[in-house]
Amino acid sequence: MNSVSIRIAGANGDGVESSGSLMIRVAAKNGLHVFGYRGYQSIIRGGHVWYQVRIADERLNSHGEGIDILIALNQDAIKNQKSHLNDKAVVIFDPSKVKPEGIDASKYRLVGVPLLDIAIEVSGDPIMRNVVAIGSALKFVGIDLNAFNEVIKATFGRKGDKVVQSNIKAAEKGYNYNGVETVYKIKSDGKERYTMDGNTALSIGAYAAGCKFYSAYPMTPASSILHWFAAHENKGVMPKQTEDEIAAINMAIGASAAGVRSMCGTSGGGFSLMVEALGLAGILETPLVVVESQRTGPSTGLPTKTEQADLLFVMHASQGEFPRIVVAPRSTEESFDIAAEAFNLADRYQCPVIILMDLYLSEHVRSMERLNVEGVTIDRGKVVTEQKEEGRFKRYLITDDGVSPRAFPGTKGLEFIAPSDEHNEYGDLVSDAFAGLDESVEVRIQMNAKRMRKIDTMLERESVFVPHVDIEGEQYLVTFGSTTQPAIEAVELLKAKGHNFGLISFNYLMPLDAEKTAKILQGKKLINVEGNSTGQLAKVIRMATGINIERSILKSDGEAFTGELIANEAMRLIK
Amino acid sequence: MSDSNQTAVTKAKQNFASGIKPIWCPGCGDFGVHAGIVKALQEIGVEKEKVAIVSGIGCSSSMPHPFSTYGVHSLHGRLLPVASGMKLANDDLTVIGTGGDGDGYGIGVGHLIHTARRNIDITYIVMNNEIYGLTTGQTSPTSLMGAKTKSTPFGSIENPENPVGIAISAGATYVARAFSGDPMHMATLIKNGILHKGFSIIDVFSPCVTFNNLNTYDWFRSRVYKLDQAGHDPSDKAKAMEKSFEAEANNWEKIPIGLFYKEEKPTYSSMDMTLQKGALINQPMPTKQQLGEIMEEYK
Numbered sequence: 001m002n003s004v005s006i007r008i009a010g011a012n013g014d015g016v017e018s019s020g021s022l023m024i025r026v027a028a029k030n031g032l033h034v035f036g037y038r039g040y041q042s043i044i045r046g047g048h049v050w051y052q053v054r055i056a057d058e059r060l061n062s063h064g065e066g067i068d069i070l071i072a073l074n075q076d077a078i079k080n081q082k083s084h085l086n087d088k089a090v091v092i093f094d095p096s097k098v099k100p101e102g103i104d105a106s107k108y109r110l111v112g113v114p115l116l117d118i119a120i121e122v123s124g125d126p127i128m129r130n131v132v133a134i135g136s137a138l139k140f141v142g143i144d145l146n147a148f149n150e151v152i153k154a155t156f157g158r159k160g161d162k163v164v165q166s167n168i169k170a171a172e173k174g175y176n177y178n179g180v181e182t183v184y185k186i187k188s189d190g191k192e193r194y195t196m197d198g199n200t201a202l203s204i205g206a207y208a209a210g211c212k213f214y215s216a217y218p219m220t221p222a223s224s225i226l227h228w229f230a231a232h233e234n235k236g237v238m239p240k241q242t243e244d245e246i247a248a249i250n251m252a253i254g255a256s257a258a259g260v261r262s263m264c265g266t267s268g269g270g271f272s273l274m275v276e277a278l279g280l281a282g283i284l285e286t287p288l289v290v291v292e293s294q295r296t297g298p299s300t301g302l303p304t305k306t307e308q309a310d311l312l313f314v315m316h317a318s319q320g321e322f323p324r325i326v327v328a329p330r331s332t333e334e335s336f337d338i339a340a341e342a343f344n345l346a347d348r349y350q351c352p353v354i355i356l357m358d359l360y361l362s363e364h365v366r367s368m369e370r371l372n373v374e375g376v377t378i379d380r381g382k383v384v385t386e387q388k389e390e391g392r393f394k395r396y397l398i399t400d401d402g403v404s405p406r407a408f409p410g411t412k413g414l415e416f417i418a419p420s421d422e423h424n425e426y427g428d429l430v431s432d433a434f435a436g437l438d439e440s441v442e443v444r445i446q447m448n449a450k451r452m453r454k455i456d457t458m459l460e461r462e463s464v465f466v467p468h469v470d471i472e473g474e475q476y477l478v479t480f481g482s483t484t485q486p487a488i489e490a491v492e493l494l495k496a497k498g499h500n501f502g503l504i505s506f507n508y509l510m511p512l513d514a515e516k517t518a519k520i521l522q523g524k525k526l527i528n529v530e531g532n533s534t535g536q537l538a539k540v541i542r543m544a545t546g547i548n549i550e551r552s553i554l555k556s557d558g559e560a561f562t563g564e565l566i567a568n569e570a571m572r573l574i575k
Numbered sequence: 576m577s578d579s580n581q582t583a584v585t586k587a588k589q590n591f592a593s594g595i596k597p598i599w600c601p602g603c604g605d606f607g608v609h610a611g612i613v614k615a616l617q618e619i620g621v622e623k624e625k626v627a628i629v630s631g632i633g634c635s636s637s638m639p640h641p642f643s644t645y646g647v648h649s650l651h652g653r654l655l656p657v658a659s660g661m662k663l664a665n666d667d668l669t670v671i672g673t674g675g676d677g678d679g680y681g682i683g684v685g686h687l688i689h690t691a692r693r694n695i696d697i698t699y700i701v702m703n704n705e706i707y708g709l710t711t712g713q714t715s716p717t718s719l720m721g722a723k724t725k726s727t728p729f730g731s732i733e734n735p736e737n738p739v740g741i742a743i744s745a746g747a748t749y750v751a752r753a754f755s756g757d758p759m760h761m762a763t764l765i766k767n768g769i770l771h772k773g774f775s776i777i778d779v780f781s782p783c784v785t786f787n788n789l790n791t792y793d794w795f796r797s798r799v800y801k802l803d804q805a806g807h808d809p810s811d812k813a814k815a816m817e818k819s820f821e822a823e824a825n826n827w828e829k830i831p832i833g834l835f836y837k838e839e840k841p842t843y844s845s846m847d848m849t850l851q852k853g854a855l856i857n858q859p860m861p862t863k864q865q866l867g868e869i870m871e872e873y874k
């Protein structure tokens with residue numbers, strides 16, 4: 001694989017994010033593979049932000065460690081990014097604004113371009129300096145300007161020809177500036193690709209599955225799901241920003257109880273507030289999809305940084321015992337697949353499904369093939385529309401598979417009250433007035449067993465609750481969720497260096513088919529790779545199978561894993 | 576079957592009765608509220624499968640169980656978001672919220688403000704006994720200054736909340752107060768609240784005969800007077816607000832009940848882009864074309 005990483009860095013408000021997105025779309029349009037990730041802080045102006053755009057001739061699985069081309073928009077960019085420069089990296093900067101201090105001109109290629117002057121000259125708008133720099137960067141990676149021009153036309157066409165032309169002119173000037181030449185040529189296969197982040201893919205999956213109600217209280221990195229539903233409100237969905245996360249989950253439960261496929265989403269802090277209602281969905285047996293996109297914790301932690309430290313929390317949140325499904329998508333595309341399937345599982349087993357994302361997966365953008373949006377199938381589970389038996393409807397009928405018939409309000413003859421308290425088959429309480437009476441004890445035992453039986457049914461009927469052996473090897477990296485992608489790259493790097501590593505990854509984590517999981521892991525040399533400091537996946541594996549993984553690669557500094565980083569750590573461990 | 580039998584069957588159907596007996600102590604004010612809701616529903620003539628009664632947790636929150644309608648008995652303080660979700664999902668339902676003062680004015684008061692300002696078309700009935708009944712008698716947000724309860728044995732030193740004033744200022748478009756000891760008056764206020772398009776709240780003085788020996792039936796009966804008989808104009812928001820402070824200002828000597836405020840305003844669903852096309856539950860699945868268009872956004 002040939003890859004090159006371009007990083008544009010500056011302050012909040014400098015247009016770093018839009019520049020990164022623009023480069024990603026240009027590369028994808030030009031038949032290249034792209035992977036983009038941005039570093040930012042929780043302030044609106046100032047600070048130091050960067051966007052790394054990695055381009056390659058094969059599918060990428062990580063944004064990469066080092067920088068090949070740095071666009072330094074201010075002095076901070078030089079100061080903060082110089083240690084990340086790869087050998088012979090190109091540094092593009094505006095000499096009137098930025099001094100390449102501490103960067104050895106004999107080791108790196110310093111390219112001063114009067115970005116601001118050119119921007120003013122072609123458009124009178126200083127923000128156009130980014131476009132000039134992008135023009136230069138595109139020349140360095142050998143992408144011609146046709147793709148750029150097309151993306152600009154598609155993006156700014158509505159704003160009029162003048163905006164389009166000044167963008168095109170600014171890029172041309174940067175492209176053709178003295179000393180700017182092609183040094184990294186990445187081969188294009190001419191295939192136009194789609195680009196999006198994990199939250200977008202997840203939202204599209206939910207939409208395709210018929211999710212019509214999404215409630216949330218804004219919280220990074222989940223907010224963009226709310227924005228997605230809001231932007232698509234004209235396509236038959238209802239986004240609902242609520243007063244807090246407690247309202248968000250309870251509203252979603254209400255909407256789902258009324259028969260509409262519903263989802264709510266948040267990060268760890270908001271999920272903490274949702275915990276009580278998660279159990280409500282559990283005992284009401286109301287299908288519900290909850291997205292938890294992790295950021296670095298505890299408490300408010302690092303709001304704009306990533307982590308995988310909420311696994312045990314989401315598995316065990318809320319009092320008492322009830323069935324739930326926990327699933328951590330391993331890639332952007334899988335965020336789509338899993339979101340779509342989550343609604344089927346929630347409906348089939350009438351329980352909450354928690355989709356565990358993280359900031360890295362929610363936000364990094366990748367190029368991809370078209371998602372199979374038309375291929376999504378819908379299974380609403382045991383929904384009944386008429387009363388077959390005499391007497392009141394038994395919403396909580398004791399069944400062998402643990403799943404009871406469900407009716408939507410409005411259906412004649414199937415009226416019932418869904419209660420948070422323990423109840424009998426009709427939904428009548430066995431709590432306040434009757435708790436402890438012999439009959440009630442029996443009802444409690446039966447009803448609890450009925451609910452918990454759904455776990456056996458899931459394991460019996462669904463094949464997903466096992467880890468995947470993605471790549472065979474003599475020893476294995478073991479991952480869950482988003483870390484799987486950089487781990488794929490790590491395995492490739494390790495194999496290239498003669499270390500025969502393989503990869504085992506988890507997406508569905510709860511329930512876990514303990515027997516099959518044990519069979520897969522037994523006798524293998526394993527290293528768990530996780531974005532937390534205590535090895536939560538290893539604990540889950542040990543709880544389920546008794547298998548103790550003794551070596552681990554853990555990271556909780558807020559930054560995302562890269563393939564190189566994992567590979568280097570793995571080599572250190574086997575030394 | 577004779578004619579009179581036929582009528583009996585029809586009558587029984589209109590009882591809205593599931594056959595489940597309420598769990599309240601004999602004499603509890605909540606019995607009257609139950610009867611009031613039944614009467615209101617009967618008079619409106621709505622079909623039971625079109626009704627959803629949503630409650631929180633508390634003695635009063637066991638309200639849905641005697642009903643043969645749909646319903647959710649949810650979490651302490653969370654009935655309004657659950658009820659909102661149901662109404663937003665299926666606008667054809669008549670959604671009624673029933674809970675206590677602790678539930679709605681204590682732990683859940685944030686939702687009251689936001690549900691009111693959204694003007695979601697649900698009717699919220701709060702059985703205000705000025706005490707926590709189910710947890711055996713602690714102070715509540717509406718307990719009076721000086722009230723002696725299990726958690727304030729030397730008398731409460733917190734000001735009681737003004738739920739009527741909160742509801743009006745938050746944007747509720749139908750705000751009333753009733754007394755369970757005056758069932759006819761209460762039933763009419765509930766009925767009109769259900770018929771009102773928008774967020775209606777009826778704060779009902781519903782005595783707890785077991786744990787509140789201050790705010791008894793007699794205590795209320797000797798103090799309440801009816802706003803409509805006192806010439807109050809419920810379309811005057813400023814006056815309504817003033818009235819909401821009256822009882823506390825005169826040291827609870829005279830307590831106004833009746834309709835404080837009513838306003839015709841667009842409901843949430845009448846303004847919502849999606850709901851204007853019909854109830855959410857009836858919206859079609861995304862078409863292949865819509866899905867395709869969405870994918871093209873990311874090319």
Ligand SMILES: Cc1ncc(C[n+]2csc(CCOP(=O)(O)OP(=O)(O)O)c2C)c(N)n1
Nearest residue numbers: 632633634635651675676677678707708709
């Ligand atoms: C989160 C939570 N906290 C506390 C409780 C315990 N609890 C149950 S009912 C109640 C108060 C009931 O008072 P109110 O809402 O006024 O209803 P009432 O019983 O007086 O009708 C409390 C505190 C609970 N169920 N959930």
Ligand code: SF4
Nearest residue numbers: 600603634708783784
């Ligand atoms: S404790 Fe009070 S509120 Fe509860 S049922 Fe008895 S009288 Fe009613």
Ligand SMILES: [Mg+2]
Nearest residue numbers: 675676704706
């Ligand atoms: Mg009370």
